[in-house]
Amino acid sequence: MHSLTHADIKTAADRIAGHVRPVTITRADVDPAPQAGPGTGPYTLHLALELMQHTGSFKARGAQNFLLAHREEGTLPAAGVTIASGGNAGLACAWAALRQGVPATVFLPTTAPRVKADKLLGLGADVRLVGTEYAEALTACETFAAETGALASHAYDHPLIAAGAGTLLDEIHARIPDLDTVVVSVGGGGLFAGVATAARHHGIRTVAVEPENCRALDAALRAGQPVDVTVDSVAADSLGARRVSATALETARQDGVRTVLVPDTEIIRVRRELWDDRRLAVEHAAATALAALTTPDRPGATDLGYRPEPGEKICVVLCGANTDPTDLVHTTA
Structure with missing residues (x-):
């Protein structure tokens, strides 16, 4: 297992400079929430709008780092690249492959949102629907790579992918140098591992947020x-990895990391609130991170949500927007 370092992230930042969009950060209002519990005072909240990244999610960073590194090493085959994905990593991989002039074959579970499959086709990818979970698509992808010689990428469990994701935190720190805490959602753990590694270098706490029923x-x-x-x-x-990466687990055991859970009901509510209040159409994975700050207490639950300290400076990463927005729009007569 490769232990991710901040040097890996700095190398990735230099490599992908000019190939990805710098993150947009906005200050958010903080409403006193009665469910936050006694003793919780005002805190400062910023939102990192990584949903505005190429292909609609942070995954573009890791995909560019992965393919550019292989291009530099002369290990990018004519057979192109293949990946299994819930959608976002596939989009990023197909987009990066198009930039490098090589084909991309993307394996998706049949449950992937139609909006993601359609966007993949628009990027010229060969899209193959296999199984109902990411793990089944991954098995098919590995077989395809072995048979064709295509370069196998990974949605999250690769040091180049995680290092690319970690460049996001360095950009956030440059904009908010006195940041105390960064909050990210976790699926397989690539974003979390990269962001937490960079955050630890800068003395910033990381809060890793998972849905209660996707808790790898x-x-x-x-x-x-x-x-x-x-x-x-x-x-x-987006967060449906059946198993977290070993790198993410190693990272979660380090100082300065807190892991919490949030219920689906709060994820749905926060996603709609982001649309109603800010006209941000995010996918549920992005709402998962923000839901950590609003999830009500539950008797006996000690790992539910995150309670900011008074004066704490927090940045929540809104990681993606590849969603069907029709369920956010109210129709009126």
Whole structure:
């Protein structure tokens, strides 16, 4: 296992400079929330709008780093690149492959949102629908790579992918040098591992947020090793990894990391609130991170949500927007 370092992230930042969009950050209003509990005072909240990145998610960073690194090493085959994805990593891979002039074959579960499959076709990818979960698509992808010689990328479990994702935190820190805490959603753990590694370098706390029913990182921490979990959440199209990466688990055990869970009901509510209040159409994975700050207390639950300290400076990463927005729009007569 490769232990991710901040040097890896700096190398990635230099490599992808000019190939990705710098993150947009906006200050957010903080409403006193009665469910936040006694003693919770005002805090400062920023939103990192990585949903505005190429292909609609942070995944473009890792995909560019992965393919550019292989181009530099002369290991990018004519057969192109292949990846299994819930959608976002596939989009990023296909977009980066198009930029490099090589074909991309993307394996998706049949449950992937139609909007993601359509966008992949628009990027010229060969789209193959296999199984109902990411794990099944991954098996088909690995077989395809072995048979064709295509370069196998990964949605999250690769040091180049995680390092690319970590460049996001360095950009956030440059804009908010006195930041205390960054909040990110977790699926397989690529974004979390990259962001938390960079955050630790800068002395910033990382809060890793999972849906209650997509809790691969939480289960790994409890078991002491990555284990398979049941995937059953409204955010499963992006956060539906059955098993977290070993790198993410190693990162979660380090100082300055907090892991929390949020219920689907709060993810859905926050996603709609982002649309109603800010006209941000985000996918459920992005709402998952922000939901950590608003999830009500529940008797006996000690790992539910995150309670900011008075004066704490927080940045929540809104990681993607590849969603069907029709359920956000109210029709009026």
